[in-house]
Amino acid sequence: MSLITIIGFHGTNSLHFKDIKTNNFNPSLGDVHWLGDGIYFFVEGVSDPVQNAENWAKASAWNNNTGNYTYQSYVVIKAEIVVDKSKFLDLTTLEGIEIFNYLRNKFVEKIVSGKKRLKIGQFNDGHIINLARKNNFLDIEVVKGNFYIKFTPERIYDINFRTPNCTIIAVNSPKININTITINIEKEGEV
Amino acid sequence: MKLIDVKDKIDAYFDKVSVQEIIxxxxxxGYEFEDLNDDYILHVSKVELYFQEKPLSVVEGYVDYQTNKTDIFISLTPLLIAPNADFGNVHENLISYGA
Structure with missing residues (x-):
């Protein structure tokens, strides 16, 4: 066993901190998530993770439907994520991308062999990871990747690029990889 | 995590799982799939492609004559490609080269 520790930053409503500190993070299940199901953290990489978590918390506070903020104050929560190397898929490295591409090609080959193709849309990377986990042939606890994420200005002005602006990780089962002792407030403020 | 450590497990899964299970x-x-009609699909492999009479390396993929959708994976020699090269008629090239 070879453990690695990653420092992650998660931006959210300040009212959530007490519950997270007591009960740990509650992983979200979502089809649109970049790296599959889990709790997402900004980590050291292509840009400042604390600033990214703060920007994310501020952007997430805005509700487009109501035209209001859903919360007024935010926190950036710092946590230590400990994971065995064999359960860590790092898509910021060629080794990690090689695994993902192998996996993706296997799914695609299977679908093509059945003379099927997607009617509309495109495959979601997170779904590939979720399916590998669901079918128990890849034991992935933490996934890391570089992504282009839209914060407030990018959302307002609809700015899109393909080159990543953030490095993030998804922790599928926080109770396995995060000790609540390491969960603390790094920064807080008003949105 | 390295591919060499997980490849066998991935292969074992895909060896036994059915196409329908994956679909x-x-x-x-939430994904939707459609059938590919064999009558309209030309599977191609290792076909010589030419652009402006210069060879373009090898392609693999298929051409769907029903929808004109062309999924071809081309290993191109970059120096031979004009910056604004239009591959919209690539399927016609395949026909003319006997694919």
Whole structure:
């Protein structure tokens, strides 16, 4: 066993901190998530993770439907994520991308062999990871990747690029990889 | 995590899982698939392609004559490609080269 520790930053409503500190993070299940199901953290990489978590918390506070903020104050929560190397898929490295591409090609080959193709849309990377986990042939606890994420200005002005602006990780089962002792407030403020 | 450590497990899964099982799993996630009609599909492999009479290396993929959708994976020699090269008629090239 070879453990690695990653420092992650998660931006959210300040009212959530007490519950997270007591009960740990509650992983979200979502089809649109970049790296599959889990709790997402900004980590050291292509840009400042604390600033990214703060920007994310501020952007997430805005509700487009109501035209209001859903919360007024935010926190950036710092946590230590400990994971065995064999359960860590790092898509910021060629080794990690090689695994993902192998996996993706296997799914695609299977679908093509059945003379099927997607009617509309495109495959979601997170779904590939979720399916590998669901079918128990890849034991992935933490996934890391570089992504282009839209914060407030990018959302307002609809700015899109393909080159990543953030490095993030998804922790599928926080109770396995995060000790609540390491969960603390790094920064807080008003949105 | 390295491919060499997980490849066998991935292969074992895909060796035994059926196409329908995979399709169903994606459909449960909201994906929609359509059938490919063999009458209209030309599978190509290792076909010589030319652009402006210069060879373009090898292609693999398929051409769907029903929809004109062309999924071809081309290993191109970059120096031979004009910056604004239009591959919209690539399927016609394949026909003319006997694919």
């Amino acid at each position: 169903t799993q994606f459909e449960e996630l």
